[in-house]
Amino acid sequence: xxxxxxxxxxxxxxxxxxxxxxxxxxxxxxxxxxxxxxxxxxxxxxxxxxxxxxxxxxxxxxxxxxxxxxxxxxxxxxxxxxxxxxxxxxxxxxxxxxxxxxxxxxxxxxxxxxxxxxxxxxxxxxxxxxxxxxxxxxxxxxxxxxxxxxxxxxxxxxxxxxxxxxxxxxxxxxxxxxxxxxxxxxxxxxxxxxxxxxxxxxxxxxxxxxxxxxxxxxxxxxxxxxxxxxxxxxxxxxxxxxxxxxxxxxxxxxxxxxxxxxxxxxxxxxxxxxxxxxxxxxxxxxxxxxxxxxxxxxxxxxxxxxxxxxxxxxxxxx
Numbered sequence: 001x002x003x004x005x006x007x008x009x010x011x012x013x014x015x016x017x018x019x020x021x022x023x024x025x026x027x028x029x030x031x032x033x034x035x036x037x038x039x040x041x042x043x044x045x046x047x048x049x050x051x052x053x054x055x056x057x058x059x060x061x062x063x064x065x066x067x068x069x070x071x072x073x074x075x076x077x078x079x080x081x082x083x084x085x086x087x088x089x090x091x092x093x094x095x096x097x098x099x100x101x102x103x104x105x106x107x108x109x110x111x112x113x114x115x116x117x118x119x120x121x122x123x124x125x126x127x128x129x130x131x132x133x134x135x136x137x138x139x140x141x142x143x144x145x146x147x148x149x150x151x152x153x154x155x156x157x158x159x160x161x162x163x164x165x166x167x168x169x170x171x172x173x174x175x176x177x178x179x180x181x182x183x184x185x186x187x188x189x190x191x192x193x194x195x196x197x198x199x200x201x202x203x204x205x206x207x208x209x210x211x212x213x214x215x216x217x218x219x220x221x222x223x224x225x226x227x228x229x230x231x232x233x234x235x236x237x238x239x240x241x242x243x244x245x246x247x248x249x250x251x252x253x254x255x256x257x258x259x260x261x262x263x264x265x266x267x268x269x270x271x272x273x274x275x276x277x278x279x280x281x282x283x284x285x286x287x288x289x290x291x292x293x294x295x296x297x298x299x300x301x302x303x304x305x306x307x308x309x310x311x312x313x314x315x316x317x318x
Contacts, residue, residue: 001034001083003181011073011174013057014167019080022177026184038087038188045318046233047079049091050206050240050247050276052175055161055168056094057241062117062159062168065242069275075239075275076178078314085318087233088188089179091171092206094162095194099134101143102158102202107131112272118282123148139200139214146211153210154290162196193226204246205296207253227257235268239275244293247276249301255307266308273301274313281302 003025005018029035033092053074055061057068066297098105104114107121108129115121121131123144144155163171171179179190196203201219202210207227209220230236240247251271258265278297281287289295305311 001029002077002080003029005177006076006080006174008073008077011076011172013056013067013173014054015173017173017180019180022180023184026063026143026181027183030187035084035185038186041085041087041099043085043235044087044233045082045085046236047086047089048232048236048238048240049075049089049175050238050250050292051092051162051242052172052240053168053170054170055095056173057172058168061161063161065277066280068241071189071239071241071277072172072175072200072274074314075272076175078272078275079178079182082318083182086182086186086237087180088191089177089285090191090193090230091179092193092240092246092250093157093169093171094196094203095169096160096162096196097164097199098160100196100199101133101183103160104157106135106199107157108134115157117157118156121155121157128169134198136215138261142214143211146214147202150210153204155202159238159291164197177215193223193231204249205253206246206250207257212260222257227254230254231265231268233268235310235318237270237272239272239314241276242279242293242297243276244278244297244300248297249283251304251309255304255309259269259307263308267307269304270312271301271309272302272314273311274315 005021005025036242056063056065057072066306100106107115117129121144125131126141126144147155183190193206195206198219200214206223208222212220228306281292301311
């Protein structure tokens with residue numbers, strides 16, 4: 001059911017989504033009886049795209065993930081090929097502002113300079129005054145301490161990315177058109193779930209922030225409403241960026257909640273391994289295991305599979 005307006009050569013391009021053109025072709029498809037409304041689906045299938053945004057998927061973006069263009073192309077063609085079977089499409093959107101704890105503008109050194117992107121800021125650094133926050137010093141010290149105690153990450157300063165109101169926040173245009181086409185053809189509203197808006201915590205996973213409480217105040221909780229929304233489907237196909245970070249963190253949160261409540265639900269989750277790529281490792285020799293992101297991603301996928309989730313590809317039948 002690939003529409004005439006789709007051009008695989010334009011998946012990496014930035015352009016205004018052609019809403020009227022997409023809608024006309026979707027309506028024509030529905031009127032021909034080629035698809036039925038998703039409300040009639042006997043088996044309810046969700047497509048769940050994690051952070052499929054310009055900021056990660058378009059060459060030249062500050063956090064472009066190598067491989068993301070090809071991942072997006074395969075995803076779009078998978079959506080078109082399975083249009084009549086996919087009940088609904090859900091997207092998470094990484095959503096930030098300039099002043100957040102993981103952006104350069106939040107920190108200064110003794111000479112008033114901001115940290116370069118990809119700088120790691122440790123609890124020891126903050127305690128010693130090597131890096132000072134522009135606001136909330138006590139909470140920032142508590143944050144880096146709790147983050148390191150979790151054993152998952154040290155605070156990383158990321159380039160400014162997916163800024164609310166900016167182009168890098170948007171869904172990749174060709175994918176946005178695919179979502180629109182599905183929505184109108186199958187009369188199924190696309191759902192967007194934002195994450196990462198709180199200034200005082202990282203939010204790799206759409207299900208929960210890295211730290212949930214600072215200074216005795218809640219900065220985030222487990223996203224129970226979105227979890228419930230996903231688990232109402234018979235199957236959930238997962239794709240997006242990056243395999244080593246936001247995709248893996250989201251799936252790990254899903255896994256932990258599933259295993260603590262109803263382990264049988266893991267069987268619903270299918271990871272499209274050819275529609276997600278890891279962040280490349282930094283050019284460090286020797287490379288610490290904590291920064292070997294491709295290896296972390298592959299190990300994480302095997303652990304998810306061992307927990308009952310499924311690894312598949314966009315070429316496999318639904």
